[in-house]
Amino acid sequence: MSATKAARMGEEVWKTRIDKVNAELVTLTYGSIVAQLCKDYEGDYLEVNKQLDKMGYNIGLRLIEDYLAKTAPQRCVNFRETAEMIARVGFKIFLNITPTVANWTSDNKQFSLVFEENPLGDFVELPDDGRAQNELWYSNLLCGVLRGALEMVQMQVDAHFVSDTLRGNETTEMRVSLVRYIDDELPQSED
Amino acid sequence: MILSLLILNKAGGLVYHRDFSNTFTKLSSNDYLVLAGTFHGVHAITARLSPFGPSSGGTPSSGLEVMESEHFRMQCFQTLTGTKFLLFTEPQQPNVDVILRRIYELYADYVMKNPFYQIEMPIRCEAFDRHLMAYIKPKQ
Numbered sequence A: 001m002s003a004t005k006a007a008r009m010g011e012e013v014w015k016t017r018i019d020k021v022n023a024e025l026v027t028l029t030y031g032s033i034v035a036q037l038c039k040d041y042e043g044d045y046l047e048v049n050k051q052l053d054k055m056g057y058n059i060g061l062r063l064i065e066d067y068l069a070k071t072a073p074q075r076c077v078n079f080r081e082t083a084e085m086i087a088r089v090g091f092k093i094f095l096n097i098t099p100t101v102a103n104w105t106s107d108n109k110q111f112s113l114v115f116e117e118n119p120l121g122d123f124v125e126l127p128d129d130g131r132a133q134n135e136l137w138y139s140n141l142l143c144g145v146l147r148g149a150l151e152m153v154q155m156q157v158d159a160h161f162v163s164d165t166l167r168g169n170e171t172t173e174m175r176v177s178l179v180r181y182i183d184d185e186l187p188q189s190e191d
Numbered sequence B: 001m002i003l004s005l006l007i008l009n010k011a012g013g014l015v016y017h018r019d020f021s022n023t024f025t026k027l028s029s030n031d032y033l034v035l036a037g038t039f040h041g042v043h044a045i046t047a048r049l050s051p052f053g054p055s056s057g058g059t060p061s062s063g064l065e066v067m068e069s070e071h072f073r074m075q076c077f078q079t080l081t082g083t084k085f086l087l088f089t090e091p092q093q094p095n096v097d098v099i100l101r102r103i104y105e106l107y108a109d110y111v112m113k114n115p116f117y118q119i120e121m122p123i124r125c126e127a128f129d130r131h132l133m134a135y136i137k138p139k140q
Helices: A003-017 A023-040 A045-071 A079-095 A141-152 B029-049 B096-112 B126-139
Strands: A100-102 A110-115 A155-163 A172-181 B002-008 B014-019 B066-068 B073-078 B084-089
Touching (some): A003 A079, A023 A045, A045 A079, A045 A141, A045 B096, A079 A100, A079 A110, A079 A141, A079 A172, A141 A172, B002 B029, B002 B096, B002 B126, B029 B084, B073 B096, B084 B096
Antiparallel strands (some): A100 A110, A110 A172, A155 A172, B002 B014, B002 B084, B066 B073, B073 B084
């Protein structure tokens, strides 16, 4: 599916089939989760990143069914198409944003999602303790969501943030790499 | 007339079974498990029978989709995550694929979004039962 077609599909589904909630409610709920984790792990931001990723993973495993049920997509023919569908349909229908797909490697197995806006990060200022700015990936939940969702459709990926405007970087960028396609349904062929 | 719905997890285990009619003979619950497992195997075989499979540059076959007899029609809808929905209806039932899609949406909402439902395990979600019945009943 072409990028423009995916964009149209995302727009259409978002407009007609998605129940909307107040954006501040989402932002504040997410904020209180991250803040609580920082408290619970006593400022061990690396552990907080890990927990956020894990929570996201569990969301992704479930959310993929909603994505598939609502959009009734065709199976993506390659990883480039997967990237466009994630950006223009997935992020569109669940967060009403469309990150830009950029920085492909030549083997078409790694790309970046560049977020011009990020509803999770509205109103947020990272703690001024000299570490959060270097260690905490505030929106790390999103990495887990992608990892979980893609695993359910037979793709093992690695996803992590490489920059975040909350840390003072110029952009918010997530790097997604395809590790392998999981072929678990069919047993090894004998020939 | 819609007769029966079976949901199979990725491994071919029966995770949900509901009859919507009393007009046919029931199997024992063990036989339903066997039926689900057998169908899972047959489906995997049919998915590899297509002459236009990936090895010849085509897209993978979806496998067995419909089976029709004089007395019933069985339609299989497999999601991209590997879950299968089997719907048994009378042969003249219209719009079975639309019904299956709607059931999938109900499943995404009331099963997968229930935080206490464990993925791949048998479905015991009262809200799912309720919404499923509310959707199917008016069609009978």
